[in-house]
Amino acid sequence: MILPQMLLTFGFSTITIAVIFLVRRFRLSAAWRYHLWLLLIAALTLPIFPKGLISFGKQMDVASGNSHAITPVGTSQGNSGFNGQWMQDFGTSVNQFDYSNLNKVFLLIWVAGIIALAVFFLSSHLQLNRLAGTARRIRSTDILSLFEKCKQDLGITKKIALLESSQVQSPLTFGFFRTTILLPKGSEQNTPLSELKYVILHELQHEKSHHTKVNYLFLFYQIVYWFNPFIWLAFREMRVDRELACDDAVLHYLDPVSYKEYGHTILSFFEQQQQPRFTTLTNQLSGSKKQIKKRISHIASFRRDSRLRLMKSIAIFVATTLFVLMQLPFFTLALGDEDYYDSKDQPIIDESLNTYFNDVKGSAVLYSLKDDRYHIYNEEKSRLRVSPDSTYKIYSALIGLEVNSITPGDSIIKWNGEPNEYKEWNRDQTLDTAIEHSVNWYFQALDRTTGEDKLSAYLDRLDYGNKDLSGGVGDYWLESSLKISPMEQVELLRSFYTNEQHFDPVNVETVKSALALEEKGDARLYGKTGTGIVNGETVNGWFIGFVETKDDTWFFATNTDQAGGSQAAEITMSILNKYRIVLK
Numbered sequence: 001m002i003l004p005q006m007l008l009t010f011g012f013s014t015i016t017i018a019v020i021f022l023v024r025r026f027r028l029s030a031a032w033r034y035h036l037w038l039l040l041i042a043a044l045t046l047p048i049f050p051k052g053l054i055s056f057g058k059q060m061d062v063a064s065g066n067s068h069a070i071t072p073v074g075t076s077q078g079n080s081g082f083n084g085q086w087m088q089d090f091g092t093s094v095n096q097f098d099y100s101n102l103n104k105v106f107l108l109i110w111v112a113g114i115i116a117l118a119v120f121f122l123s124s125h126l127q128l129n130r131l132a133g134t135a136r137r138i139r140s141t142d143i144l145s146l147f148e149k150c151k152q153d154l155g156i157t158k159k160i161a162l163l164e165s166s167q168v169q170s171p172l173t174f175g176f177f178r179t180t181i182l183l184p185k186g187s188e189q190n191t192p193l194s195e196l197k198y199v200i201l202h203e204l205q206h207e208k209s210h211h212t213k214v215n216y217l218f219l220f221y222q223i224v225y226w227f228n229p230f231i232w233l234a235f236r237e238m239r240v241d242r243e244l245a246c247d248d249a250v251l252h253y254l255d256p257v258s259y260k261e262y263g264h265t266i267l268s269f270f271e272q273q274q275q276p277r278f279t280t281l282t283n284q285l286s287g288s289k290k291q292i293k294k295r296i297s298h299i300a301s302f303r304r305d306s307r308l309r310l311m312k313s314i315a316i317f318v319a320t321t322l323f324v325l326m327q328l329p330f331f332t333l334a335l336g337d338e339d340y341y342d343s344k345d346q347p348i349i350d351e352s353l354n355t356y357f358n359d360v361k362g363s364a365v366l367y368s369l370k371d372d373r374y375h376i377y378n379e380e381k382s383r384l385r386v387s388p389d390s391t392y393k394i395y396s397a398l399i400g401l402e403v404n405s406i407t408p409g410d411s412i413i414k415w416n417g418e419p420n421e422y423k424e425w426n427r428d429q430t431l432d433t434a435i436e437h438s439v440n441w442y443f444q445a446l447d448r449t450t451g452e453d454k455l456s457a458y459l460d461r462l463d464y465g466n467k468d469l470s471g472g473v474g475d476y477w478l479e480s481s482l483k484i485s486p487m488e489q490v491e492l493l494r495s496f497y498t499n500e501q502h503f504d505p506v507n508v509e510t511v512k513s514a515l516a517l518e519e520k521g522d523a524r525l526y527g528k529t530g531t532g533i534v535n536g537e538t539v540n541g542w543f544i545g546f547v548e549t550k551d552d553t554w555f556f557a558t559n560t561d562q563a564g565g566s567q568a569a570e571i572t573m574s575i576l577n578k579y580r581i582v583l584k
Contacts, residue, residue: 006106009044010228016043016324017234023320029305030241030248030298032313037218037238039324044221044231089564090390090422090438091531091538094479110227117223121280128282132180135163140188143196150200153253154208164188170269172282173203176216184269195265198250198258205249211242219280239280240291244298251302263299266292339385339466341485346374353377356574360567362541362560364575365486367494370552374490385465385483386559389530390438391542392477392484394496394511397431399458400446401507406431408510413445435514435528444474461501462492479532479540489544489557497546497553515545522550527572529565538562543569547581554581 020036028036138144147162158179166185173181181203187196206212218235225231247266251259270292305313353364354377363378376382400406406413411431420426424437434442447455452473459467465488471480484492495501499508515526527545531538541560546553558572 006110006227009225012327013040013043013225013228014230015327016040017230019320019323020234021237023316024237024241026312026316027309028313028316029309030245032310032317034238034241034245035317036320037234037241038214039321040234040238041217041221043324043327044225089529089531089566090424090440091533091564092421092440092478093533093536113226114223117226121219121223124280128174131165131167132161132163132174132182134167135165135182136185138162138164138183138188142193143188146193146197147200150197150204154201154204156204156208158207160204160207171199171203173206173212174282176213179207179212194261195268198254198262198265199269201250201253202246205246205253209246209249211246215242215280215282222280235280240294243291243295247295247299248302251299252304259299259302263296266295266299339483340380341383341385341465341488343383343487346487347372348374348376348379350379351375351377353575353578356571356578357560360560360563360571362558362563362568362571363486364558364572365490365556366575366579366581367490367555368552369494369497369555374487376487381559382486385485385488386540387479387532388465388477388482388484388489389479389532389540389542390440390565391489391528391530391544392482393435393438393443394515394528394544395458395462395464395492396443396446396477397435397511397514398496398503398507399450399455400443401510402458402503403450403454405446405449408506411510413442416441431510432514438529440478447474462495464488464492479534486544486557486559489542490555493544493546493555493557497555517545524548527556527569529569531564531566538564541565541568543572547576549581 017040020040023036024033138147144162151157151160161178161180162183163180164183164185164187168182168184171181171183171187173179181200183199187199191199218238222231222235247262250262254262270289351364351366356364357377361381363376363381363384365377365382366375367373368375397406401408401411411434412428413434414428415426420441422437424433425439425441429437429439429442433439450458452469455473456467456469459469459482465482465484468481468483469476471477471482476482496508497512499505512526515528517525517527519525525545525547527543530540530542530544532540539562541563542558542565544557546555554576556572556576558568558575560568560571
């Protein structure tokens, strides 16, 4: 969503700007002071980078070759020999504030601002080009000779146009592909050659330091982030630092006796100019009164950079860079709602199962207890954490048994008489019937009896997804704060099946018995569906569980977008049939 991204970008960029303003208080060299602003460009680049090109998490090692892959038996969409009569969705719609319209409004405002500002700057750029088109080439051989001498001294070989125009009062430099230096008309007659030398050195130094091209980059980000007033403030200060860095470079080139004359030259052009034009599109010798005051003060107090000052400047720049980089992982995690599980180094096989999902977006994870291998379709989505919805009831039941809210011999919770949307819910429930019909109120009652503190402790013990209970007791697992990935679902089912967390074995067997769906020959199927519905629309579908065969136990988790648990179950059963994970 664009609104959260804009707010996060606003915060991240503002923090970076504040740090740069703070660091600028140190006595840095003028060049490194200007370079600090490049860190802001880096901070502003991340939000508009193509998704997936930057990652701070580990990637799964995907096994290559087919020697360990499951052998398919055709592309049948059958149901593995099971009848599937248990496939039924019992989803309850969760009402959430719809940010989509608000998001669209902000998107339109943002894009409109970009277009308006882009048109304004483009219009100014076209005016500047027309101005250059009507400008006259400098014909004075003395000025041209001086110009070439200055280029040679600064090591510039690129062809640069030197023009004069009556429409400018102060020298300026512009152009991305073709650099142009524009002087006020009459410079040949009105400005001594000694002063023109300082003018030319200043404008050429902008070109040598790539200030002209980098200025267009700053301009691009000013357009994109027009909504942040601190960006405008930062770029205004950047232009001051850029001129100070340019002055500093020229002063390093000149003899100390020329410093005063260089300052007088800047002042003379300031006195001649009226309102500065094209300030954002060009590098200008003169500027605003405040800017000129800073520059003259800098020139008057100029001292050549000592080795110690340069080393200090570099060290502070590196430290500031590291500070900005340290924020990037946190910004990346906060940038969207998406939370990805770090799958570490589990051995997996990448499976091509797209034909089973048809037009449904989703992922499937299979795990063989015997081979200790994961078979995954859609690796990225298998690590994406989403709401568990009713699949969480497996662990809600286990926790309820562990804290004695219910017992294996007495798991009845009485119905309070309030009508529900499913008739199966309008009666007293046992654990078996509550699991079979996915009765929300039953497990919400278990949550309330257990309490938030104990629930949090058990989620930590289970290592359940993001362990976030902030959505509120009884609601956190229904399209709310608690999230888990398909990969984690399978890992958790395996640890539940093998009782790695050392729960009471009787409780584990009680929950396992409630999850039993069908038996076919030597194959027994256990599982739980889950359907997420928000504002009346299905947004999430789950089917998780395991299949016991005489040779192995297979754990599975299928998740779908905008399709319910019953459809996820149908896809899962087709996949199990394809790979002969059940017996016929």
